[in-house]
Each structure stands twice: as C-alpha cells, then as structure tokens.
Amino acid sequence: MKTAALAVCAVLTAAAAAAADLSVSATLDNQRVELGDQLMLSVAISGSGSAAPQPPLIADVEIYESGKSQSVSIINGRVSSSVVHTYVLAPRKAGRFVVPPIEVPGAAPTAPLEFVVEQGSPATQTAAAPSPAPNPGPRPGGSPDVFVTAALEKNRAFVNEQVSFVVRFFTAVPLLGATQYDAPKLTGLLSENLGAEGQGTTMIGGRSYHFSELKSVLFPVQAGRAAIGPAFVTVQLPRGGRMGDDFFDRFFTMAAPETRRLHTDPLTLSVDPLPPGAPDDFSGIVGALSIESSVDRARLKAGEALNLTVIVSGVGNIKSLPEPKRPDLPSVRFFDSESSVKLERRGDKAGGSKTFKTVVVPKVSGPLEIPALTVSYYDPAKRAYARAHSQSIRLSVLPGDPNTALPIVGPGAAPSPGVTEVASDILYLKAPGGRSALGDTLAAFGAPGPWHILPFAFFLLALILDWRRRIAVADPRARRVRHARAAAERRLKQAEAQPDAQRARAVALLGEALTGYFADTFDQPAASLTLKAVALRLQNRETPPAAELARLKSAWEELDLLRYAPGGAGQAEVKRLADEIRALTLAFEKELRS
Amino acid sequence: MIIALLAALLALPAAAAPYNDAKAAYDAGHFDSAASAFAVLIAAHPGDAALHYDLGNAWLKSGKLGRACTSYQRAFDLDPRDGDGRRNLDFALRRSGEELTPPGIPGPAFTAFTALSARELSGLHWLAAWTTLILAGLALLGSAQSRARLRGWLLGAAAAWLLFGLWWAGLRAVLPAGRGVIVAERAELRNGPGQTFTVGYTAPEGRRVRILSESGAWLEVGLLKEGVKGWILASSVEKL
Numbered sequence: 001m002k003t004a005a006l007a008v009c010a011v012l013t014a015a016a017a018a019a020a021d022l023s024v025s026a027t028l029d030n031q032r033v034e035l036g037d038q039l040m041l042s043v044a045i046s047g048s049g050s051a052a053p054q055p056p057l058i059a060d061v062e063i064y065e066s067g068k069s070q071s072v073s074i075i076n077g078r079v080s081s082s083v084v085h086t087y088v089l090a091p092r093k094a095g096r097f098v099v100p101p102i103e104v105p106g107a108a109p110t111a112p113l114e115f116v117v118e119q120g121s122p123a124t125q126t127a128a129a130p131s132p133a134p135n136p137g138p139r140p141g142g143s144p145d146v147f148v149t150a151a152l153e154k155n156r157a158f159v160n161e162q163v164s165f166v167v168r169f170f171t172a173v174p175l176l177g178a179t180q181y182d183a184p185k186l187t188g189l190l191s192e193n194l195g196a197e198g199q200g201t202t203m204i205g206g207r208s209y210h211f212s213e214l215k216s217v218l219f220p221v222q223a224g225r226a227a228i229g230p231a232f233v234t235v236q237l238p239r240g241g242r243m244g245d246d247f248f249d250r251f252f253t254m255a256a257p258e259t260r261r262l263h264t265d266p267l268t269l270s271v272d273p274l275p276p277g278a279p280d281d282f283s284g285i286v287g288a289l290s291i292e293s294s295v296d297r298a299r300l301k302a303g304e305a306l307n308l309t310v311i312v313s314g315v316g317n318i319k320s321l322p323e324p325k326r327p328d329l330p331s332v333r334f335f336d337s338e339s340s341v342k343l344e345r346r347g348d349k350a351g352g353s354k355t356f357k358t359v360v361v362p363k364v365s366g367p368l369e370i371p372a373l374t375v376s377y378y379d380p381a382k383r384a385y386a387r388a389h390s391q392s393i394r395l396s397v398l399p400g401d402p403n404t405a406l407p408i409v410g411p412g413a414a415p416s417p418g419v420t421e422v423a424s425d426i427l428y429l430k431a432p433g434g435r436s437a438l439g440d441t442l443a444a445f446g447a448p449g450p451w452h453i454l455p456f457a458f459f460l461l462a463l464i465l466d467w468r469r470r471i472a473v474a475d476p477r478a479r480r481v482r483h484a485r486a487a488a489e490r491r492l493k494q495a496e497a498q499p500d501a502q503r504a505r506a507v508a509l510l511g512e513a514l515t516g517y518f519a520d521t522f523d524q525p526a527a528s529l530t531l532k533a534v535a536l537r538l539q540n541r542e543t544p545p546a547a548e549l550a551r552l553k554s555a556w557e558e559l560d561l562l563r564y565a566p567g568g569a570g571q572a573e574v575k576r577l578a579d580e581i582r583a584l585t586l587a588f589e590k591e592l593r594s
Numbered sequence: 595m596i597i598a599l600l601a602a603l604l605a606l607p608a609a610a611a612p613y614n615d616a617k618a619a620y621d622a623g624h625f626d627s628a629a630s631a632f633a634v635l636i637a638a639h640p641g642d643a644a645l646h647y648d649l650g651n652a653w654l655k656s657g658k659l660g661r662a663c664t665s666y667q668r669a670f671d672l673d674p675r676d677g678d679g680r681r682n683l684d685f686a687l688r689r690s691g692e693e694l695t696p697p698g699i700p701g702p703a704f705t706a707f708t709a710l711s712a713r714e715l716s717g718l719h720w721l722a723a724w725t726t727l728i729l730a731g732l733a734l735l736g737s738a739q740s741r742a743r744l745r746g747w748l749l750g751a752a753a754a755w756l757l758f759g760l761w762w763a764g765l766r767a768v769l770p771a772g773r774g775v776i777v778a779e780r781a782e783l784r785n786g787p788g789q790t791f792t793v794g795y796t797a798p799e800g801r802r803v804r805i806l807s808e809s810g811a812w813l814e815v816g817l818l819k820e821g822v823k824g825w826i827l828a829s830s831v832e833k834l
Contacts, residue, residue: 277796426651426682429617430644432635436673440641442717452720455727462731 022047026102026110028089034118035185039089043102043110046082053102055087061097062090064190064221083336088190091117143205146171148233150184150264152218153348158272160317161286161380162192162217164348167231167264170202170209176257177236181214184264185229188271190219190317192343192350217350219317220271230263279376279385281325286378287316287351291324293373293390295360302365302400308334310390312375313353315346321354324373330424331368335359365399477523484520488513488585492578506574507562510581514559517585521592531556538588548587555580616648625656643673647682654686659800660777662686664832667775667802670694671834674708690776690800692819696768707761712769715762722755772805774815774831781831783824787812794824803831 022045029040041063043053055063064087091097094117101109146169153164169179183191199212220226236257274286289312296307312321319341326334335358343352362368370393379386472479491513498506512526518534519526531553538549555577562573616631629652636645650665666683673679684694695704710718729748733741776797783795787809795817797803803815806823813831816823 424685426654426685427678429620429648429651430676430678432613432639432642432644432648439673439711439714442721443711443713444717446713446716446718446720452723455724455731459727459731459734462734466734 022104022107024053024102024104024107024110026099026113028099028113028115031114032116032118033091035091035094037117038190039091039115041087041089041099041113043085043087044082045085045104045107047107052083053085053104056099056102058089058097058099060092060095062092062188062221064088064090089115090186092187093117094119143172143207145173145237146175146235146260146262148231148262148264150228150231150267152228152267152269155268156270156272157220158274158286158378158380159220159223160274160284160320161378162219162316162350163269164194165191165216165218165228166213167233168211168213169233169235169262170204170211171235172207172209173237175235176238179236180232180234182232182234184231184266186218186227187229188221188224188226189228189269190221192217192219192317192319194345194348194350215348218269220269223271223273226269226271228267228269230266233262235260235262274378275383277385278378279387281374281387282376282378282385283320283322285316285321285375286380287314287349288379288381288386289314289316289321289375289377289388291373291375291388291390293370293393295370295393295395298394299396299398300362301398302362304400305359305361306395308358308360308370308393310356310358310373311353312356312388313351314377314388315349315351316377318343318350318352318354321375323356324375326358327371327373329368329370331362331364332370333361333363335361362395362397365397368395368397369393370395480520480523484517485585485589487520488517489582491516492582495574496578498574500571503570503574507559510574510577511559511563513578514556514581514584517581517588521588541591545587545591548584548591551580552584552588555584616652620648620652620655623655625652628652629656629658629661641672643669643676643679646672647676647679650682650686654682658777659686659689660775661832663690663800663802664775664777664834667773667834670708671711671769674711680705686800687802690798692801696819707768708765710761710765712762712765715758715765719755719758719762722751722758726751726755770804773834774803774805774813775834776801776803776826776830777832778827778830781826783815783817783822783826785824787814787825791825795820795822797826805831805833 024043024045026041026043029042030037033039041056045053057063089099096114096116099113099115101112103109148167148169150165150167157163167181167184169181194215194217197212197214199210201208201210203209218226218228237260239258274284291310291312293308293310295309300306310324312318312324323337323339337356337358339354339356341352341354343350345351360370372389372392374387374389376385376387378384491509495506495509495513498509515526515529518524519529522529522534522537524533534556535549535553538544538552558577562577612631612635616628616635619625619631620628629649632645632649632652636642636649639645646665646669650662650669653659653665654662663683663686666679666686669676669679670683680694687694695701726748729744729751733744733748736744776799779799781797781799781801782793783797784791785794797817802818803826804818806814806816808814808828809825811828812825813828814823814825815831
C-alpha cells in the first residue's frame with residue numbers, strides 16, 4: 001500500500017508539473033465542406049483544466065458549443081491532463097473562412113485554421129437552381145414512378161428538443177445504377193443520424209411502391225424559425241419510365257438510362273424558448289436523463305486515489321452534456337475528468353450515455369460521503385424541469401502515511417506551516433444549562449404585563465399633585481377657602497387631645513377653630529373677626545340659616561365665657577363644644593358651598 | 595412577573611441522563627434518534643438555547659436543513675452572543691442560499707446590533723422606562739433642590755429609554771415576530787392560497803420567511819432576502 005501511495009504521490013507531483021506547461025491546440029475535422037454541412041472544431045488545452053477558451057467569432061458562420069471532455073493520461077509515470085472543448089461550425093454561405101487564433105491565458109495562441117465551403121456538388125447546384133426539376137410526389141390521381149418525401153415529427157419544438165426527421169424515397173419501377181442522396185441544408189439545427197434505414201413495400205393510389213427511408217433527429221439551437229432545405233435524391237430510371245418486355249427493349253433502356261433528380265419540399269420548424277425557472281445546474285438538455293455514480297473502491301487510505309465514474313444516460317442531445325457539478329468537498333481532491341460518449345437509438349429518439357471518469361483523492365481520514373450528483377433537464381412530455389439524482393457514496397478513509405500524504409494535498413498549493421482548513425462543518429454539541437440569569441431576568445421583566453402601568457400611574461399622580469401645588473401657589477385665597485374646614489378640624493382635634501392641665505389651651509384652640517373657620521371662609525384676618533360681623537355676613541345671604549346662627553351665637557358666647565373662666569371647662573365640656581363646632585362648620589360648609 | 599423572575603433565576607439545568615442519551619445517539623451517528631431526544635428535552639426546557647442548538651445539529655446531520663435552520667434560529671433568538679450558535683446558523687443558512695449577516699451590512703456592525711436579544715432589549719427598555727418615570731415623578735413631587743439632584747439621573751435614564759427603545763424597534767424590524775423557516779425540500783410559492791393558483795416562485799429548504807397572513811392550510815409569506823412574497827402550504831413552513 002505504501003508503494004501505491006508513493007506512486008500516486010509521484011503521479012500527482014508530476015501532474016502539478018504538467019499544469020505549469022499550458023498549451024492550446026485547435027483542429028478542424030474537415031477543411032473543405034459543402035454548404036449545409038457542418039464542421040467540428042476541437043480546442044484542446046493541455047496542462048490545466050481551469051482555463052476555458054472563448055468561442056471564436058467568424059462572420060457568416062454560426063458556432064455552437066457541443067461539449068467538453070477532460071482526460072488525465074499517465075504515460076511512463078508522467079501525468080498530463082487535457083480538456084477538449086468542441087464547437088460545431090455551421091457556415092451560412094460558400095467561401096473561404098478562417099478560424100482566428102484562439103487565446104487562453106497563460107498559453108500561446110493557436111495558429112489560424114482555414115476551411116472552404118463550397119456551393120455544393122454540380123447536382124446540388126442544379127437542384128438549387130431557380131427551376132428545379134418537378135417533384136413527382138404523390139398527388140391525388142397521380143402515380144409517378146418515383147418520388148421523395150420529407151416529414152418532421154412535429155412543427156413546433158423547444159430549443160434543444162429533438163425532432164425526428166424522415167426522408168422516404170418511393171419507386172414503382174426498377175432503378176438503374178446507384179442512388180445518390182444529398183442531405184438537406186439545415187439552418188439553426190444540429191443533426192444526429194439515427195443510423196436507421198428502413199425499407200418496405202406499400203400501395204399508393206393503387207400502385208405498388210418500394211420505399212426506403214432515412215431517419216435522423218434534429219436539435220434546434222435557438223428560438224425562432226429553423227429551416228430544413230430540400231433533400232435531394234438522384235436516381236437512374238429506365239428511359240420512358242418502363243422497361244420493355246423483350247430483351248432488346250431492356251438492353252437499350254439500360255444503355256441510355258434517364259437521370260432524374262428528385263427533391264423534397266423545404267420545411268420549417270417553430271422553435272420556442274424554454275420556459276423560465278430553470279434550475280441552477282440546468283445545461284440545456286431537453287429530454288429525459290438519469291444519473292448514476294460509482295467508485296472502484298470504498299475503503300482506502302488518505303492520499304490514495306480511487307476512480308469515480310459518473311454515467312449520465314437518457315434521451316436528448318447527449319453529446320452536449322457537460323459534466324455534472326462536482327460536490328464541494330474541501331477534504332477531497334478531484335482531478336480532471338475523462339469523458340466518453342456512447343450514442344444509441346432509443347425507439348425513434350436519439351439518446352445514449354456519457355461517462356465521466358474522475359480520479360478522487362481524499363486528503364484526510366474518516367468517514368467520507370460523496371453526496372448525490374445531480375443533472376437537470378427539461379422534460380418536454382411533462383413540460384417541466386426535472387432533476388435526476390445519483391446515489392450518494394460512502395467511503396471509509398483510513399489514516400494515510402504521513403510522509404506521503406502532504407504532497408498529495410494539492411499541486412499548486414505549497415505546503416504551509418500554518419493552519420489549513422480542510423473541511424467546513426458545524427460545531428459540536430453544547431451542554432445545556434448555560435443560561436444567562438441576567439438575560440432571563442431582563443426577559444422576564446420585559447415580558448408584556450399590566451405591571452408596566454405602575455410607573456405611568458405614579459408619574460401621572462405626581463403630575464396631578466404638582467399641578468395642584470402650582471395652582472395653590474398661584475391663588476392663595478382660593479386655597480384658604482378650600483381648606484377652611486380642614487384647618488378647623490385640625491384645631492378641634494388638637495383641642496380634644498389636650499390634657500386636663502391644658503384646659504385653657506384647649507379652649508383657646510376651640511375658639512381658634514371656630515373663628516379661624518369663618519376667617520378662612522370669608523378671607524379675613526381672624527383677629528378682627530367678631531360674632532357680629534359673622535352674623536351680618538350670614539344674614540345677608542338670600543336664605544339666612546337662622547337655626548345655625550342661633551347655635552353659632554350660643555357656641556361663640558360660651559367659648560368667650562370659658563376663655564375668660566377656664567377653670568369651669570372640663571374634659572367633657574371641651575368634647576361637647578368640639579362636637580358642636582364640628583357640626584356647625586359642617587352645616588355652614590354645606591350652606592356656604594351650595 | 596415575580597413568578598417569571600423566580601423561574602428564570604432558579605431554572606434548573608436539563609436533566610443530565612436524558613441529555614447524555616441524546617448526546618450518545620448523536621455521537622453514534624443516530625441523528626434522527628438524537629433529534630427526537632433533544633426535542634423531548636426542549637419540551638421541558640424551552641428557553642435553553644444550547645438545547646435548540648444541539649437539536650439544530652442533529653437535524654442538520656440527518657439532512658433536514660429546514661428544521662436545522664429553525665432550531666439554530668431559535669437558539670440565536672435566545673442567546674445571540676453565543677458564537678457557536680451564530681456560526682452554525684450561518685453555516686446552515688448558507689446552504690439554503692442565505693447568510694446570517696444581511697448583504698451590505700458589515701459583519702461587526704451586525705454582530706454588535708444583534709448582541710442583545712429582542713427579549714433582553716425589551717427588558718432593558720422597560721427597565722429604563724420604569725426608572726425614567728419614577729425619577730420624573732419624584733422630581734415633580736420633590737423640592738427644587740431634589741429636582742436639581744435628580745436631573746442628571748433623569749436625563750441618563752431618559753436617554754437609555756430612547757436608546758433601548760429604538761434598538762428594540764430596529765431589531766424587531768430585522769427579526770420580526772411572525773417568522774418561519776421553509777422545511778419542504780423545494781417549496782412552491784403560489785399567487786394565491788390554493789393549488790389552482792400559478793406557482794410564482796420556488797424557494798429552497800431552510801430559507802427564512804416572514805409570515806404575512808394565513809388562509810386555511812396556506813400561509814402568505816415573504817422571503818426576507820429576495821423581498822418577494824407568495825402563498826405556501828402551511829405544512830411547508832415551521833413557525834419560529
């Protein structure tokens with residue numbers, strides 16, 4: 001195993017060296033074609049798969065990307081990787097064309113390539129003339145000896161959706177010599193021959209015909225109208241259409257056969273763009289695909305290599321299928337892929353499979369899962385985008401040899417003494433219970449609840465009290481009047497609370513309560529207020545309180561008497577007088593406020 | 595409130611034995627079992643951010659990205675200063691095409707802005723409000739001298755009230771109350787609450803949404819990142 005690891009190490013080190021020698025080459029599969037034919041341009045980049053060329057621009061030539069293939073080859077321990085980008089060139093007119101130099105950063109540009117597009121063979125030119133030979137197709141009532149037809153599977157398709165195209169040649173007479181078929185000129189279409197040439201016999205208009213058919217599929221390359229020009233069939237017929245019955249007739253007929261060039265009617269195909277909402281990894285394939293992935297070993301050491309094989313198969317333009325997006329696995333090194341295409345006929349459809357083989361090197365030990373790979377396509381039958389998934393692959397990676405693991409980590413990435421992130425993942429579990437008491441207390445305090453009314457209520461109360469205080473300061477007379485009875489009551493209580501030894505003080509307080517009440521009520525000095533003045537003020541009212549006046553007079557005189565004879569007032573007397581004054585002030589309060 | 599405060603202060607840590615069982619299942623790679631065990635623990639201790647974080651780990655390892663994002667977001671809402679929780683939430687969100695830090699906002703600024711949770715900011719806001727109002731009331735009731743003494747404290751409390759109030763409101767705008775996470779693998783957002791309406795958008799699992807309204811089995815949601823809205827099956831969204 002150690003030997004194997006060293007070998008892989010050497011291979012990868014060599015790959016790193018190869019990456020430094022970047023070179024680009026371009027080749028054409030043909031230098032001379034006829035108008036209507038297509039050429040394949042291959043651009044090979046050796047040494048690094050990361051750079052991609054820009055498709056060349058050539059006037060009057062439509063260019064389509066046909067796909068990309070990658071490969072890693074190991075010869076005598078030397079590793080070389082290459083990426084081949086393939087383009088389809090479809091000239092729109094005859095003439096001499098030049099593929100300009102193709103540039104890739106870090107490499108010398110390619111040499112210009114030249115190719116010639118001819119107008120077509122003489123027979124084709126004749127057929128393309130303004131007055132071609134009439135096409136003796138099957139007409140009502142007519143039954144020509146030979147005719148050719150062309151038909152499309154349907155007249156409307158999506159971009160890159162395959163459409164079957166069938167050319168049928170019918171003959172009711174024996175043919176002389178070889179039959180030549182010239183494919184139609186295609187505009188905005190790529191053609192894939194199904195390799196199916198059927199033949200048989202059928203009755204048309206009461207006449208027996210032998211027919212041959214050639215099937216192919218067409219892939220529209222862009223939205224709009226695609227055109228299929230006439231297909232030509234050149235046949236040698238017996239002159240006069242029929243051979244005679246005797247030997248001499250047949251001899252002379254064969255000696256001078258009639259050449260007839262037949263053609264089909266031109267066809268058009270309406271091409272619709274694909275609907276919006278394509279998945280991120282959609283590459284333009286229209287059809288139906290499936291994907292499967294596998295590895296040649298599921299248990300290996302870190303630094304060792306395994307082969308990952310991804311096979312995408314199905315119906316559609318398999319040639320143009322790009323490699324499925326590789327998973328983002330920082331702990332794994334993926335090398336450039338090598339791809340191969342196998343095309344096959346699936347009923348009337350073209351399909352096949354494309355295989356991508358990649359060398360994979362895990363960098364670290366531990367369980368490793370290569371996640372499911374996906375490929376998206378547009379399913380024209382369901383008229384919806386779909387995505388095929390492969391199965392994920394679980395690998396068991398054992399610790400590798402530390403002496404060999406380091407260089408394998410990555411050509412181009414020099415070993416670094418610092419910390420290198422190998423893979424990004426979530427952090428591990430946390431033990432519960434580490435809650436912030438302060439945070440929880442704040443959260444509990446901030447929870448909605450009626451208690452949050454309290455500070456507002458307190459503030460409102462303070463506002464009211466402050467407002468009243470301000471009013472009192474601004475209007476002292478009104479405050480004196482408003483507090484007259486409260487002041488009297490306070491003095492009455494003080495009087496009642498006086499001990500026996502302070503009876504004179506108690507009587508004085510009773511007198512102050514009575515006179516003070518009326519002094520406050522009438523906003524007059526208490527010292528100058530007499531019973532006569534109070535009585536006069538009360539009698540001047542609209543409804544003088546006669547009964548209360550009499551009681552007031554009695555209480556007032558009694559207080560005067562006691563004030564000057566304090567020894568005669570006992571505790572009970574003070575209490576009685578206090579109650580009387582309390583009742584009087586209450587009665588006058590009602591009377592005066594009414 | 596007193597009960598809530600006591601409960602918050604005296605909250606007992608999660609029982610050790612069930613947690614160890616959940617951890618053992620997680621370590622053994624039985625992530626679905628671990629998730630079930632963590633969910634049971636959370637039912638008993640819903641305010642424990644670490645348990646939500648652990649549940650997020652179990653969901654993510656079992657391949658349920660949407661539920662992982664939901665749990666990580668709950669952990670983040672409870673304890674935004676936990677760096678591990680913040681990192682794992684960002685890790686999960688990136689898998690759904692989103693990032694924790696909104697585009698255009700510097701990372702440190704967003705970290706500072708979300709350093710306090712919404713509930714903590716609510717508490718600070720109300721604490722400052724109480725302090726401000728009580729100081730203001732005392733100043734009104736007190737003498738001129740006491741007013742002068744309280745003035746500095748009152749201004750400070752009022753400034754804190756304003757600061758925490760604005761901060762709280764801003765955080766509620768960024769992390770609104772009615773939120774959810776898409777838990778379906780490829781959710782379809784329709785132009786109305788029913789299958790008869792056309793699909794306007796598809797959204798990946800794990801994407802955070804704002805729930806705008808409900809109609810039967812459908813929710814009208816807005817995608818926070820893209821700013822688009824549509825109707826989605828309620829079963830495709832887990833509310834936060």
